[in-house]
Amino acid sequence: MMNTKNAVYYGLFFLVLIVLPFFLTSNWISVMTTFLIYSVVSLSQDIVLGRAGMFDMGHAIFFGLGAYSTAILNMVYGWPIIATIPVAIVLPIIASVLLAAPIIHLRGDYLLVTTIGFNIVFTQALKNNVFGITGGPNGIFGVEPLKILGITFASQKSIYFLAFFVLLLTLAIIHNLETSKPGRALHYLNLDSLASECIGINTRFYRLYAFALSAAIAGLAGVVFTLQFSAVSPGAFNFIQSVLFFTIVLVGGPSSIPGVLLGTFFMFVVPEMFRQFAEARYLVFGVAMILIMIWRPKGIWPVKFGRIPNYITKE
């Protein structure tokens, strides 16, 4: 359970996020909105990568499927945005189960390469305008804003709070996952797949469960992403983006919520701060990634499990 100290920290963090948009320029609200969306995607990536221990380097597929579902259903078929949300959640789930089922038994690096493959096929399909509905290399423009009960989410701040709400929802889901049976199953099978199978955990089922859950969350994040820019394009979901989410989790700290949030801040917001240095920042950034991994190989904010003394968990 969450103790008082953690509850205070999370309270403070949420408070900062709530008051932040009232002090920022419009440019920075946009950056922070994307930060919130990327946090959600990274947290969902963490379910597969950090908690279930599967090297998935194609997570942008599910993010992109959610985003494109909303955009296509709205622009091509004229659905209202609110009606597209269930589809943008269910479609990534179906896709993730179909894609992951044949490859779930592959060991680490093979899974990584195969998911890269899926991601590249996915972006190529979007670019080549499959079925004539993806808009080709330019994507789709002019998606309508979300309307719920007469309220229109069109202003920048309203989208920010929408993204904030989705983040809260994701944190609630992950908190529940941590304290539930599937969460413990994922934790065991990550630590030792063979041993967990021996104590009766259906590893194949829970691996697919992890993929499906994370795809659903990423799909929902995709909807907000489409709403933020009223547009989607293949470049936002290419394999480099998957690498970004993958790196965020590992730099921040796998299966650590504050770690993943910090990782997103470090990998996405910090480069935005140094925008005036243009290209040189990524050089420094690469060096920083190497140094962080050397000094903190388990991430900036590694996860702690209970009060286990360090000498026991050390390998």
Next chain:
Amino acid sequence: MEIFLQQLVNGLTIGSIYALVALGYTMVYGVLKLINFAHGDLVALSAYIGLVIIMQLAGVLSPALLILITFIATMIITAIGGIVLERAAYRPLRKAPRLSAVVSALGASMVIENGIMLIWGPMPKIYPASVVPNVNFDLHGVYISLMQILVLVISLVLMVALYLFVNRTKLGTAMRACAIDQDAARLMGIDVDKVIVTTFVIGSALGAVGGLFIGMYYRGITFNMGWIYGLNAFVAAIIGGIGNIPGAMLGGMLLGIFNAFISGYISSSWSMALTYVLLIIIMIFRPTGILGERVAEKV
């Protein structure tokens, strides 16, 4: 039939380049169990270094001597780059969790890629047209250029040399021993660090040859081309069975021919996607690649 043979020749040429680059991935993976994501960018770097050398020496030396010196100098400089990479980004992480090394590799890749861009700028650079004299041989309707012959012959020589090195020399045996079990190898008195450095030297030098071929054959080079060629070469290594040196050669050739036929018969806008469809199919039905992985999975 002529189109078929022509595409076969083109495919074998591209395939040789992939194979040379794939060897760097597969050797490092065999010894360290690490996907060296920075290898592709090292290949791109070597293409730029080669261009600088050619621009400096063009006209001063005869073409044959120019090519020879460019190759040797670029291989040496890239090999030094490989040593620096191993020292800075991989050695401190030898005992860290495996994924940390992957992030470090991605960071190193960013450093090299953006370093190239800062030095040579974001615009593509073009290799001079006639580094290798533009001579075409007509074999009953199938054209093969001097450049293609050069690529095929040099690649073949290097691969045979590598095969002999790994299987017939003491250091090669040490390398194979490290690939099977590093700790046991160390107990047998093998200097594992030396073997790892050698792996990086050879891998980078072969990658440098690949990078120079990319520059001379395709002529246009960009700072971010390391990703594309690196990924394709990596796919080649996986298709052949990663960690398996003949596998990387076979995988490279197969992928090159596959790519050439896709571009020749279907459409080049789908060639990359179909490459990965092939990879996914092979991963599903034969997860350890065509020739099989050299390292067995331990329970």
